[in-house]
Amino acid sequence: MSAPPAPARFGDEALPHLDLLYRVALRLTGDPAAAEDLVQDTMLKALRAWGSFRPGSNARAWLVTILRNQFINTWRKRTRRPTAIDLEAIPELGDEDNPDPEGQFFASLVDDEVTRALDALPEEFRDVVLLSDLEGLPYQEVAEALEIPIGTVKSRLFRARRILQGQLRRYAVETGIIRPQEEAQ
Amino acid sequence: MTERETGYDCEKAGAELDAFVRGELPLEAAGRMQAHLVRCGHCAQVARHEQAFRDRLRRLSAGCCPDHLKAQIVELLETATGPDAAT
Numbered sequence: 591m592s593a594p595p596a597p598a599r600f601g602d603e604a605l606p607h608l609d610l611l612y613r614v615a616l617r618l619t620g621d622p623a624a625a626e627d628l629v630q631d632t633m634l635k636a637l638r639a640w641g642s643f644r645p646g647s648n649a650r651a652w653l654v655t656i657l658r659n660q661f662i663n664t665w666r667k668r669t670r671r672p673t674a675i676d677l678e679a680i681p682e683l684g685d686e687d688n689p690d691p692e693g694q695f696f697a698s699l700v701d702d703e704v705t706r707a708l709d710a711l712p713e714e715f716r717d718v719v720l721l722s723d724l725e726g727l728p729y730q731e732v733a734e735a736l737e738i739p740i741g742t743v744k745s746r747l748f749r750a751r752r753i754l755q756g757q758l759r760r761y762a763v764e765t766g767i768i769r770p771q772e773e774a775q
Numbered sequence: 776m777t778e779r780e781t782g783y784d785c786e787k788a789g790a791e792l793d794a795f796v797r798g799e800l801p802l803e804a805a806g807r808m809q810a811h812l813v814r815c816g817h818c819a820q821v822a823r824h825e826q827a828f829r830d831r832l833r834r835l836s837a838g839c840c841p842d843h844l845k846a847q848i849v850e851l852l853e854t855a856t857g858p859d860a861a862t
């Protein structure tokens with residue numbers, strides 16, 4: 591049995607992740623003031639739970655887990671979420687009729703469009719994309735943070751990316767970033 | 776060893792592509808993937824597509840924890856655990 595981590599180590603382990611925690615909180619709540627409160631609550635909660643942290647395990651994933659649970663348990667009730675998209679209605683990106691196979695149009699999309707598509711994903715898909723693609727956490731840490739198997743992380747990511755790509759491509763066609771005549775080849 | 780000998784084909788490459796784009800493939804597997812991408816225009820195109828998508832998503836990750844919040848939290852930790860905690 592290893593000794594519980596010294597309280598003094600908490601700051602060393604937790605403070606370097608404040609930027610990430612804030613960004614995730616902001617993405618979850620959609621509101622800067624709420625994000626600040628959520629980060630504070632998370633740090634307090636993490637400090638109280640510090641004795642159960644296993645030294646040498648991943649503090650970043652541990653903190654994200656606490657933040658997300660905190661959000662689900664208290665904040666989400668107060669936050670209005672946009673209606674999730676109907677997954678079956680989204681045409682997935684097919685290889686055959688793709689006018690921009692290298693995805694150059696992605697770079698032309700403005701943040702609002704990408705954010706809207708991301709926020710419309712069902713939560714379990716949105717969260718893996720948020721941690722994995724936006725924040726660059728490796729599979730293993732995403733699995734720890736969301737408390738799901740790594741295989742589930744990969745399959746959700748795969749599905750989420752296809753849905754998002756289909757959604758964004760449709761948007762690119764609608765707004766003329768991808769030209770209709772190319773679309774209709 | 777050639778791809779024919781190792782049985783490394785588009786299907787196997789496709790299964791590892793996401794990990795490759797994330798830089799999560801072990802060195803040996805990444806080398807195998809790179810060799811495949813040089814030879815296979817289809818997979819190379821898919822790889823560029825996935826990379827472009829990931830690059831776009833990563834650009835959404837912006838912003839820092841505001842300084843005043845950092846200060847509040849440091850202070851909070853000091854109060855809770857003594858001055859050593861937040862150093």
Ligand SMILES: [Zn+2]
Pocket residue numbers: 784785786788811815817818819
């Ligand atoms: Zn191939």
